[in-house]
Amino acid sequence: MSTTFELDTSTSRANPTPSPMKRLTVPHIRARKVDGETKEPLVMLTAYTARQAQLLDAHCDLLLVGDSLGQVIYGLPSTIPVTLEMMANHGAAVVRGSYHSVVVIDMPFGSYEASKELAFENAAFLLKQTGAAGVKLEGGEAMAETVAFLSRRGIPVMGHVGLTPQAVNVLGGYAARGRSDAEADKIVSDAKALDEAGAFAIVIEGVVEPIAIEATGAVSCPTIGIGASNRCDGQVLVTEDMLGMFERVPRFVKKYEDIASTIEKTVATYASEVRERTFPGEDQTYQPKS
Ligand code: KIV
Numbered sequence: 155m156s157t158t159f160e161l162d163t164s165t166s167r168a169n170p171t172p173s174p175m176k177r178l179t180v181p182h183i184r185a186r187k188v189d190g191e192t193k194e195p196l197v198m199l200t201a202y203t204a205r206q207a208q209l210l211d212a213h214c215d216l217l218l219v220g221d222s223l224g225q226v227i228y229g230l231p232s233t234i235p236v237t238l239e240m241m242a243n244h245g246a247a248v249v250r251g252s253y254h255s256v257v258v259i260d261m262p263f264g265s266y267e268a269s270k271e272l273a274f275e276n277a278a279f280l281l282k283q284t285g286a287a288g289v290k291l292e293g294g295e296a297m298a299e300t301v302a303f304l305s306r307r308g309i310p311v312m313g314h315v316g317l318t319p320q321a322v323n324v325l326g327g328y329a330a331r332g333r334s335d336a337e338a339d340k341i342v343s344d345a346k347a348l349d350e351a352g353a354f355a356i357v358i359e360g361v362v363e364p365i366a367i368e369a370t371g372a373v374s375c376p377t378i379g380i381g382a383s384n385r386c387d388g389q390v391l392v393t394e395d396m397l398g399m400f401e402r403v404p405r406f407v408k409k410y411e412d413i414a415s416t417i418e419k420t421v422a423t424y425a426s427e428v429r430e431r432t433f434p435g436e437d438q439t440y441q442p443k444s
Contacts, residue, residue, distance in 0.1 A: 177252075177253060177254055177255070177256070177287075178215060178216075178254065178255060178256045179256065179287065180256060180287050180288055180310040180354050182256070183196065183215060183216060183256055183354060183355060183376065184354045184355070184375060184376070186215075186376055186387070186388075187374065187375060187376040187387050190371065190374070192376055192387035192388070195386075195387060195388045195389060196215045196216060196355070196376055196378055196387055196388025196389075197213065197214045197215050197216070197388065197389065198214060198215065198216040198217070198218055198378055198388055198389070198390035199214050199217065199218070199390065199391060199392075199393045199396075200217070200218045200219070200220040200222060200223075200226075200390070200391070200392045200393050200394075201217040201218070201219060201248045201251070201252070201257075201393060202219060202220075202223045202226065202227050202244045202247070202248065203244070203247050203248070203251070204247040204248065204250050204251030205251060206248075206251070206393065207247070207248040207249075207250075207251030207252040207255075207257075208251045208252070210252075210255070210393065211251070211252040211253065211254050211255050212254055214254075214255045215255060215256065215388070216255055216256045216257075216258055216355075216378075216388075216390075217248055217252055217255040217256070217257050217258070218258050218259075218260070218290065218390060219241060219244050219245045219248050219257065219258070219259040219260060219284075219286070220260050220290075220392065221233040221236040221241065221260040221261075221262050221263070221319075221320070222260075222319075222392050223236065223240065223241075223244055224236040224240075226392060226394050226399075227244070228240070232319065232322055233262070233263060233319050233320055233322075234263050234320065234322070234323070236260075236262040236263065237262060238261075238262055238265050238276055238279065238280065240262070241259050241260060241261070241262055241280060242259075242279065242280055242283040242284055245257065245259040245280060245283065245284035245286050246283060246284040246285070248284075248286075249284050249285040249286055256287045256288070257284070257285075257286040257287055258286060258287065258288045258289065258290050258312050259280050259281075259284060259286045259288075259289050259290070260289070260290050260291075261273070261276060261277060261280070261289050261290065261291045262320075263320040266291050266297075266300060267293070267297075269300075270299055270300040270303035270304070271303075273291070273300045273303070273304060274303060274304055274307060274309065277289045277304055277309045277311075278309065281309065287310060288309065288310035288311060288312060288354065289304070289309060289310075289311055289312070290311070290312040290313070290314055290357065291311060291312075291313070291314065292314040292315075292318035292319070292320045292321065293313075293314070293315075293318060293321075293344075294313070294315045294340070294341075294343070294344020294345065294347055294348060295343060295344055295347040297313070297348070297351075298347040298348060298350070298351040299351070301313060301348055301351035301352060301353050302351040302352055305351065305352035305353070305354075306352070310354050311352070311353050311354065312353060312354060312355045312356065312357060312378075313344075313345070313348035313349075313353040313355070313356040313357065314356070314357040314359065315341055315344040315345050315348065315356060315357070315358055315359075315361075315369070316331045316332065316341050316358050316359045316360050316361035316365075316366075316382070317329075317330065317331050317359045317360030317361065317381070318359070319359075328360065328404070329360075330360045330361065330362055330381065331360055331361050331362075331365075332361045332362040332365035332366075333362055338362070338365045338368075341358070341361055341365050341369055342365065342368055342369045342372055345358070345369040345372060345373050345377070346369075346372050346373060348373075349372075349373035349374055349375050353375055354375055354376075355375050355376045355377070355378055355387075355388075356369075356373060356375060356376075356377050356378070357377075357378045357379075357380060357390060358370070358377050358378070358379050358380070358382040358386060359379075359380045359381055359382065360380070360381040360382070360404070360406070361381070361382050363382065363383040363385075366379055366382035366383040366385070366386055367383050367385045367386075370383070370385060370386050370387060376388055378390050380406065381404060381405070381406030382406075391407060391408075392407070395407040395409070396408060396409060396410050396411075397409075397410065397411045397413040398410070398411045398412040398413045398414055398415070399413050399414050400414070401414070
């Protein structure tokens with residue numbers, strides 16, 4: 155396959171791309187749900203590095219620079235310690251590595267809850283530092299005013315309801331939500347509040363299926379499910395989870411590959427070749443020109 159180095163001004167970069175493509179936009183994503191229906195479900199995956207973004211980009215509509223990078227990349231116990239700088243650095247790498255998908259960056263815990271003004275300042279910082287198209291923040295009705303404030307000032311916002319990992323200390327764990335009537339009603343009203351506030355899409359995470367379906371039907375913007383329902387308007391998974399990088403994953407993850415085993419086998423081969431002095435071989439060494 156030939157590559158080109160044409161500068162695509164809509165992505166502001168000269169990446170080698172298999173075929174020059176215009177980047178999707180937030181209005182494209184929002185417009186995929188028409189009169190409550192999304193004919194072609196939205197495909198979103200998390201990405202944290204430029205190379206990962208390059209590999210995922212052509213297959214996805216959205217790349218999410220999730221604050222799950224706290225656990226996945228940094229080995230942290232939760233998303234709570236993730237900083238704005240981490241999100242900015244990984245966000246910039248993902249934008250550099252992609253030319254097709256809409257890139258959305260998670261606002262980390264503590265960067266948006268205190269006030270809508272603080273949220274604007276930090277969301278603007280993320281967009282300026284990275285070139286991403288939008289931000290995602292967790293919370294429903296309590297965040298609606300902030301979502302409206304940001305959206306009206308040029309910052310597209312993706313909402314996130316149901317199991318919201320940044321609230322782990324309040325929720326007491328990562329169990330599925332929506333089993334009681336009160337929880338179910340809250341999830342649906344949270345989704346409605348975000349939709350009315352102008353969210354361009356809403357992640358529904360770890361929610362019992364009938365409630366995920368009800369919330370999807372109750373909002374005009376697309377919902378993106380994770381541990382929710384295949385009747386959401388799209389799906390997202392943490393890429394490392396679906397590739398099989400980790401042994402322990404939430405029940406809702408489908409492991410499409412077993413990358414961890416492949417890495418382990420490959421590294422074991424390398425280690426034994428080094429120890430046997432069979433690597434580097436002739437092909438990997440330089441000799442003086444004769
Ligand atoms: O941080 C993240 O990766 C997320 C997805 C799981 C939706 O928020």
